[in-house]
Amino acid sequence: xxxxxxIVGPEHVEEAVRVxxxxxxxxxxARVRPADADEVAAxxxxxxxxxxxxxxxxxxxxxxxxAAPLDAEAVALSLDRxxxxxxxxxxxxxxxxxxxxxxxxxxxxxxxxxxLFPPDPGAAEQSQLGGTIATNAGGPHAFKYxxxxxxxxxxxxxxxxxxxxxxxxxxxKDVAGYDLRALLTGSEGTLGVVTAAWLRLVPAPEAQLPIAxxxxxxxxxxxxxxxxxxxGEVPAAIEYLDEATMEAAGGSLPEEPARALxxxxxxxxxxxxxxxxxxxxxxxxxxxxxxxxxxxxxxxALLDALHEGEGLLGLTAPEAPGDVRALWRWRAGVSHAVTAxxxxxxxxxxxxxxxRLREAIEGTLRIGERHGLPACSWGHAGDGNLxxxxxxxxxxxxxxxxxxxxxxxxxxxxxxxxxxxxxEHGIGVLKARQLRHQWTPAxxxxxxxxxxxxxPKGLLNPGKKLP
Amino acid sequence: xxxxxxIVGPEHVEEAVRVxxxxxxxxxxARVRPADADEVAAxxxxxxxxxxxxxxxxxxxxxxxxAAPLDAEAVALSLDRxxxxxxxxxxxxxxxxxxxxxxxxxxxxxxxxxxLFPPDPGAAEQSQLGGTIATNAGGPHAFKYxxxxxxxxxxxxxxxxxxxxxxxxxxxKDVAGYDLRALLTGSEGTLGVVTAAWLRLVPAPEAQLPIAxxxxxxxxxxxxxxxxxxxGEVPAAIEYLDEATMEAAGGSLPEEPARALxxxxxxxxxxxxxxxxxxxxxxxxxxxxxxxxxxxxxxxALLDALHEGEGLLGLTAPEAPGDVRALWRWRAGVSHAVTAxxxxxxxxxxxxxxxRLREAIEGTLRIGERHGLPACSWGHAGDGNLxxxxxxxxxxxxxxxxxxxxxxxxxxxxxxxxxxxxxEHGIGVLKARQLRHQWTPAxxxxxxxxxxxxxPKGLLNPGKKLP
Numbered sequence: 001x002x003x004x005x006x007i008v009g010p011e012h013v014e015e016a017v018r019v020x021x022x023x024x025x026x027x028x029x030a031r032v033r034p035a036d037a038d039e040v041a042a043x044x045x046x047x048x049x050x051x052x053x054x055x056x057x058x059x060x061x062x063x064x065x066x067a068a069p070l071d072a073e074a075v076a077l078s079l080d081r082x083x084x085x086x087x088x089x090x091x092x093x094x095x096x097x098x099x100x101x102x103x104x105x106x107x108x109x110x111x112x113x114x115x116l117f118p119p120d121p122g123a124a125e126q127s128q129l130g131g132t133i134a135t136n137a138g139g140p141h142a143f144k145y146x147x148x149x150x151x152x153x154x155x156x157x158x159x160x161x162x163x164x165x166x167x168x169x170x171x172x173k174d175v176a177g178y179d180l181r182a183l184l185t186g187s188e189g190t191l192g193v194v195t196a197a198w199l200r201l202v203p204a205p206e207a208q209l210p211i212a213x214x215x216x217x218x219x220x221x222x223x224x225x226x227x228x229x230x231x232g233e234v235p236a237a238i239e240y241l242d243e244a245t246m247e248a249a250g251g252s253l254p255e256e257p258a259r260a261l262x263x264x265x266x267x268x269x270x271x272x273x274x275x276x277x278x279x280x281x282x283x284x285x286x287x288x289x290x291x292x293x294x295x296x297x298x299x300x301a302l303l304d305a306l307h308e309g310e311g312l313l314g315l316t317a318p319e320a321p322g323d324v325r326a327l328w329r330w331r332a333g334v335s336h337a338v339t340a341x342x343x344x345x346x347x348x349x350x351x352x353x354x355x356r357l358r359e360a361i362e363g364t365l366r367i368g369e370r371h372g373l374p375a376c377s378w379g380h381a382g383d384g385n386l387x388x389x390x391x392x393x394x395x396x397x398x399x400x401x402x403x404x405x406x407x408x409x410x411x412x413x414x415x416x417x418x419x420x421x422x423x424e425h426g427i428g429v430l431k432a433r434q435l436r437h438q439w440t441p442a443x444x445x446x447x448x449x450x451x452x453x454x455x456p457k458g459l460l461n462p463g464k465k466l467p
Numbered sequence: 468x469x470x471x472x473x474i475v476g477p478e479h480v481e482e483a484v485r486v487x488x489x490x491x492x493x494x495x496x497a498r499v500r501p502a503d504a505d506e507v508a509a510x511x512x513x514x515x516x517x518x519x520x521x522x523x524x525x526x527x528x529x530x531x532x533x534a535a536p537l538d539a540e541a542v543a544l545s546l547d548r549x550x551x552x553x554x555x556x557x558x559x560x561x562x563x564x565x566x567x568x569x570x571x572x573x574x575x576x577x578x579x580x581x582x583l584f585p586p587d588p589g590a591a592e593q594s595q596l597g598g599t600i601a602t603n604a605g606g607p608h609a610f611k612y613x614x615x616x617x618x619x620x621x622x623x624x625x626x627x628x629x630x631x632x633x634x635x636x637x638x639x640k641d642v643a644g645y646d647l648r649a650l651l652t653g654s655e656g657t658l659g660v661v662t663a664a665w666l667r668l669v670p671a672p673e674a675q676l677p678i679a680x681x682x683x684x685x686x687x688x689x690x691x692x693x694x695x696x697x698x699g700e701v702p703a704a705i706e707y708l709d710e711a712t713m714e715a716a717g718g719s720l721p722e723e724p725a726r727a728l729x730x731x732x733x734x735x736x737x738x739x740x741x742x743x744x745x746x747x748x749x750x751x752x753x754x755x756x757x758x759x760x761x762x763x764x765x766x767x768a769l770l771d772a773l774h775e776g777e778g779l780l781g782l783t784a785p786e787a788p789g790d791v792r793a794l795w796r797w798r799a800g801v802s803h804a805v806t807a808x809x810x811x812x813x814x815x816x817x818x819x820x821x822x823r824l825r826e827a828i829e830g831t832l833r834i835g836e837r838h839g840l841p842a843c844s845w846g847h848a849g850d851g852n853l854x855x856x857x858x859x860x861x862x863x864x865x866x867x868x869x870x871x872x873x874x875x876x877x878x879x880x881x882x883x884x885x886x887x888x889x890x891e892h893g894i895g896v897l898k899a900r901q902l903r904h905q906w907t908p909a910x911x912x913x914x915x916x917x918x919x920x921x922x923p924k925g926l927l928n929p930g931k932k933l934p
Contacts, residue, residue, distance in 0.1 A: 091697050092821050114699055136642050147640060149649075150617065163909030170820040172850045173614060173890040175603050175653045176902050177914050177934065182616075182649030186642045203699040230558050232581055232670040294761040353637040354559050383639040423640040435643050442630030446921060447644050453920035454913060467644065 001030060004075070007042045008034045012081070019057050019076045023430055024065030028055060028076035035081050037156060037164050037195040044193060044460075045162025047075050053462045056189040058131025059102065061123035063349070064428025066135065066188045070463040079130045082195055087170075090115060093201045094153070094170050099130025099194045106199070116204040118145035121424065122332055130194040136186030138424035140237040140331065141287075143382035147424070149185035154198035157184050159191070160455045170198050183450070188426050189461035191454045205289035208236065209299045210327050213306050213315035214261040214280040218242065220311025221282035222358040225381055228286065229354075231305040233298045238382030239285040239331065242361055245378040245389075246280040249337035254326045260316035280313070284381065285331060334378055335387070342374070344394040346403040348431075350414035351385040351423030363413045364388040371406040373399065385423035411437065427465045435467040468497060471542070474509045475499045479548070486524050486543045490897055491532030495522060495543035502548050504623060504631050504662040511660060511927075512629025514542050520929045523656040525598025526569065528590035530816070531895025533602065533655045537930040546597045549662055554637075557582060560668045561620070561637050566597025566661050573666070583671040585612035588891065589799055597661040603653030605891035607704040607798065608754075610849035614891070616652040621665035624651050626658070627922045637665050650917070655893050656928035658921045672756035675703065676766045677794050680773050680782035681728040681747040685709065687778025688749035689825040692848055695753065696821075698772040700765045705849030706752040706798065709828055712845040712856075713747040716804035721793045727783035747780070751848065752798060801845055802854070809841070811861040813870040815898075817881035818852040818890030830880045831855040838873040840866065852890035878904065894932040902934040 005013045012033040018025045029052070034040045047054045053074035057067045069076060082098035083105075089095070090113035097106055104124035110117040121127065121137035131137075133155070138147045145151075154168030167180045184192050215221040225238060241249065250263040258264040261280045284306070288298035299317060306312055318324055339345050352360045361377055364386065368375025374391040388410050390403045411421045411434050421427075421434040436444050444467040451458075472480045479500040485492045496519070501507045514521045520541035524534045536543060549565035550572075556562070557580035564573055571591035577584040588594060588604035598604075600622070605614045612618075621635030634647045651659050682688035692705060708716065717730040725731040728747045751773070755765035766784060773779055785791055806812050819827045828844050831853065835842025841858040855877050857870045878888045878901050888894075888901040903911050911934045918925075 089822070091693060093696060094820075136646075138640055142640065146617075149646075150613075159909060159913055163907075165907055165910035165913065167906065167910055169885055171818050171886050171890070172821075173605055173609065173818050173847075173852050174887040175891060175893050176887045176889050176898075176905055177910070178658070178917055178932075179603075179616075179646075179649045179653055180910065180913060182646045183917075186646055191645070202701060226558060229560060234669060291761065291764060293764070294758065297758060297760070351638050351640050353561075354639075355556070380640075385640050418636055419638050420641040420643045422643050423638070424642060426642050431643075438643055439634065440630075440632055442626060443632035443634055443644070443647065446626055446632065446647060449920035450645055450650075450917060453916035465645075 003046060004030055004032050004043065007046065008032045008039050017076065020068035021060045021062035021065060023063050023428065024068040026068035026070055027072040028069040028074045029072060031076040031078055033078045033081050037082070037158065040077065040193055040195050041158045041162045041164050043075065043077055044158050044160065048161040048457060048459055051457065051459065053459050055461050056134065056193045058128035058134070059123070059126040061127040062131065062135060062428065063347070063425040064430045066426055066428040066461070066464050068429060070429065077193060079128060085109065086196060095199045095201060096170070096196060097129055097199065098196045099128060101129050103127045103129060103132055110201050111204060114204055115201040117151065117199060117201055119148040119151060129197060133185050133194050133197055134187065134189050135426040138380065138383070138385065140239050140380060142380060143238050144234055144236040149182060151199050152181060152185060152197050153200050155181050155184055155194055156196040157192040157194045160457065160460060168198060172200060186426065188428065188465045190451060190465045191460060205295065207292040207295040208287055208289045208324055209295050209317065209319060210285060210287045210324055211299060211302055211306070211315060211317045212257050212261060212327065213284045214313040215282040215284070216311040216313055217281050218358055218361050220309065221284055223309050224284060224306050225354070227305040227308055228302055231301050233301045235302060235382065236287040236289040237285065239379070240381040241283045241334065241378040242376055243279060243281045244374065244376030245334060245338060246283055248341045248376065249334045250280060252333060252337060253330055254323070256318065256323070257316045257327060260314045262314050338376060338389055338391070342391040342393045344392040345389050346392060346407055347387050347389040348407050348410055349385060349387055349423050349425040350410060350419055350421060351383060352414055352417040352419030354384045356417035356419065357381060357384050360386055360413065360417055364410065367406050367409045367413065370409070371402045373402055373406055383423065384419065429464055432463065432466040439467070470513060471497055471499050471510065474513065475501045475506050484543065487535035488527045488529035488532060490530050490895065491535040493535035493537055494539040495536040495541045496539060498543040498545055500545045500548050504549070504625065507544065507660055507662050508625045508629045508631050510542065510544055511625050511627065515628040515924060515926055518924065518926065520926050522928050523601065523660045525595040525601070526590070526593040528594040529598060529602060529895065530814070530892040531897045533893055533895040533928070533931050535896060537896065544660065546595060552576065553663060562666045562668060563637070563663060564596055564666065565663045566595060568596050570594045570596060570599055577668050578671060581671055582668040584618065584666060584668055586615040586618060596664060600652050600661050600664055601654065601656050602893040605847065605850070605852065607706050607847060609847060610705050611701055611703040616649060618666050619648060619652060619664050620667050622648050622651055622661055623663040624659040624661045627924065627927060635665060639667060653893065655895065655932045657918060657932045658927060672762065674759040674762040675754055675756045675791055676762045676784065676786060677752060677754045677791055678766060678769055678773065678782060678784045679724050679728060679794065680751045681780040682749040682751070683778040683780055684748050685825055685828050687776065688751055690776050691751060691773050694772040694775055695769055698768050700768045702769060702849065703754040703756040704752065706846070707848035708750045708801065708845040709843055710746060710748045711841065711843030712801060712805060713750055715808045715843065716801045717747060719800060719804060720797055721790070723785065723790070724783045724794060727781045729781050805843060805856055805858070809858040809860045811859040812856050813859060813874055814854050814856040815874050815877055816852060816854055816890050816892040817877060817886055817888060818850060819881055819884040819886030821851045823884035823886065824848060824851050827853055827880065827884055831877065834873050834876045834880065838869045840869055840873055850890065851886065896931055899930065899933040906934070
């Protein structure tokens with residue numbers, strides 16, 4: 001404690017704390033809050049010298065337990081004091097920000113200058129840039145704009161045994177060295193600690209025009225997604241919500257979309273059609289964006305594509321900025337609404353090729369049935385990325401174990417469909433040892449060889465992202 | 468020879484060949500042409516067992532000597548027989564192609580289904596997909612669309628000591644393992660041999676509308692680029708050509724752009740303005756793309772941005788598809804036209820932050836002067852990526868050495884400006900040992916550690932991409 005205090009200052013060391021994320025917490029011997037990259041390097045160096053584990057901690061909004069120490073002697077390293085905007089050149093569409101800046105601050109600063117930082121993984125006010133890079137976080141708009149790593153042109157990170165390195169920078173193209181930038185992105189703190197990043201930005205679209213559409217079943221909804229792609233237009237987002245998800249979250253929909261999707265009777269309507277019975281078997285949430293005229297044109301083409309096939313029950317396409325924001329705010333609250341259903345849930349972010357999405361959605365329900373747990377899913381349909389969820393009563397004996405068994409079956413299903421056990425949350429501790437089912441032994445060996453090469457003592461976030 | 472022939476068939480082994488690329492060739496003990504990934508793995512395995520170097524060879528259009536063996540005992544491994552389209556799902560915007568397929572075939576197959584494979588590094592009919600992935604090749608449209616790696620969702624590769632691995636696939640998001648896909652991309656055959664890739668595609672833009680504009684000097688042209696960015700529009704390409712480049716290449720410009728840019732008098736024109744004297748001090752080549760109306764709108768906004776400032780001498784904005792193709796075909800021939808000037812050239816693809824582009828362009832000329840060599844540059848202005856070039860007479864004694872010294876100064880300039888020694892061609896053999904000037908020792912150590920971890924015997928393309 002005394003030596004760590006000498007590095008970061010006594011007011012920035014706490015003894016015996018619990019840290020972690022939404023999925024898991026754990027005890028650490030100490031938490032330190034360094035002020036800058038030099039102090040991060042000094043802390044890592046000290047830990048490496050004393051054979052103590054280092055667990056980098058961001059905003060704590062992760063879903064895989066990546067920030068939970070597994071070893072009570074570990075040192076938790078909070079990045080929250082590294083929150084400076086080192087440089088911002090709106091005219092050049094770029095920014096250099098420290099790891100502890102919240103995702104919302106990054107996005108807001110860009111927005112205030114007419115620019116967009118596209119990654120929108122949720123929990124923007126809590127999540128920190130370093131954490132979103134360490135998990136390579138996605139989000140609804142990844143379909144058009146890609147994931148966090150696609151917007152990182154350079155990284156500053158501390159590698160073992162405590163050295164600051166910078167790869168890339170404000171330059172937009174660089175093939176000089178191996179792509180350490182990409183290797184660190186998504187490595188969940190197991191290869192190094194991200195301390196700052198150079199980000200590229202783009203001009204913000206003038207208009208964002210969502211469409212919410214209800215279909216009579218999963219098959220009709222998935223067929224509509226394929227028609228959307230065949231239209232030759234690029235939606236900014238293609239999200240879906242299945243029936244049980246809508247049961248949980250539909251009640252908080254604003255009035256107009258709720259009516260249009262059949263979740264609520266139009267007040268005073270005498271002749272409601274047969275679907276207006278408070279259920280929406282399958283909902284798609286699309287968005288067209290761009291300059292206003294172009295966004296309108298794309299939206300019309302998407303509407304045509306949705307209307308072309310069978311099974312469309314109703315749709316709505318709000319235009320007023322307040323209505324658009326309300327719809328996305330509702331979407332951002334879906335996870336909480338589902339949790340509220342029974343008090344707890346186990347949710348896994350498997351991803352599959354788009355043509356296997358229907359099987360993954362229906363398979364999720366079958367796995368839930370098999371284990372006696374209510375199940376549902378929603379997520380980033382265009383990327384084939386589900387949030388497959390099993391609902392739990394937190395205090396019900398045996399349910400947690402059944403949910404773990406269900407998750408195991410879900411991972412097997414994702415792999416059988418040619419997918420991945422994690423599309424955007426990472427392996428963390430929850431999915432440790434799943435990669436060996438996804439990759440062949442030779443690929444797993446390469447994964448291990450890289451870990452051993454960059455962290456020979458195995459002290460950087462040990463137990464996480466294990467293959 | 469007998470054992471290699473047993474793997475690939477005697478008709479697919481040649482003894483004592485020279486192989487390489489446009490920059491460098493070298494002697495190999497044998498060249499083998501395996502038929503599939505299994506045979507690639509068997510060849511790598513055999514070489515690893517017998518301590519023989521393996522040099523992967525693609526289309527030979529590289530600029531850094533990456534495909535030239537440095538050791539006459541090496542086995543050159545040509546990927547050209549791995550040219551199958553394993554799967555193509557136009558409706559799902561994706562393709563799985565083998566490494567030996569030419570970039571043009573990939574692009575054409577996409578185009579025939581209304582899709583775009585955006586990377587356009589040049590030499591499309593010669594270059595092969597595996598090589599463009601191994602170098603993470605860029606091209607003019609990388610400004611909007613990114614580089615090759617941005618379109619690769621999965622890789623099949625042979626790693627040492629001869630094992631096929633598959634990472635990613637037709638799934639669009641995957642954060643399960645370390646990003647081996649990105650690590651192999653751009654690794655120039657030094658970590659593994661790419662045998663196939665899953666590619667994502669996008670709907671092809673309906674219209675591509677270029678603008679060519681001449682400015683009175685580098686400063687006025689670079690100021691125009693910053694106005695273009697400030698316009699809030701995203702051009703598909705922002706290319707530039709400096710005065711000496713236009714001297715070399717301007718003669719082959721089609722009539723209309725040549726006249727508009729002041730490279731040729733309008734025939735019969737009595738009152739040509741003062742700049743119509745056969746020189747264009749600085750030329751920008753922009754492109755707006757998208758749905759037709761949107762592309763026209765963006766083009767108008769770009770034209771406004773170009774017109775707003777000082778120093779615009781003339782511009783042209785062709786719309787007829789034939790004229791558009793002619794302009795880009797001319798752009799693709801610039802490198803050859805520059806070579807023809809004196810018979811040979813040394814061209815380096817440094818990249819700098821966009822706000823340092825002017826200094827890099829002017830610095831290239833000063834370096835040429837200092838070494839007594841005519842110099843010029845052109846390239847991907849929006850990405851700050853120059854092709855800084857020193858013109859040589861192939862048979863003039865001492866010029867090659869002076870050019871090498873000039874390149875050395877150029878690398879130093881790029882680093883001083885916060886850039887990289889290579890934006891898109893790679894390190895190869897020509898830029899070996901430059902990375903240690905760009906990266907700190909700790910980052911270089913990480914680069915070496917990764918190489919040692921994945922290629923412990925150092926037999927995969929030895930001598931290439933050395934830090």
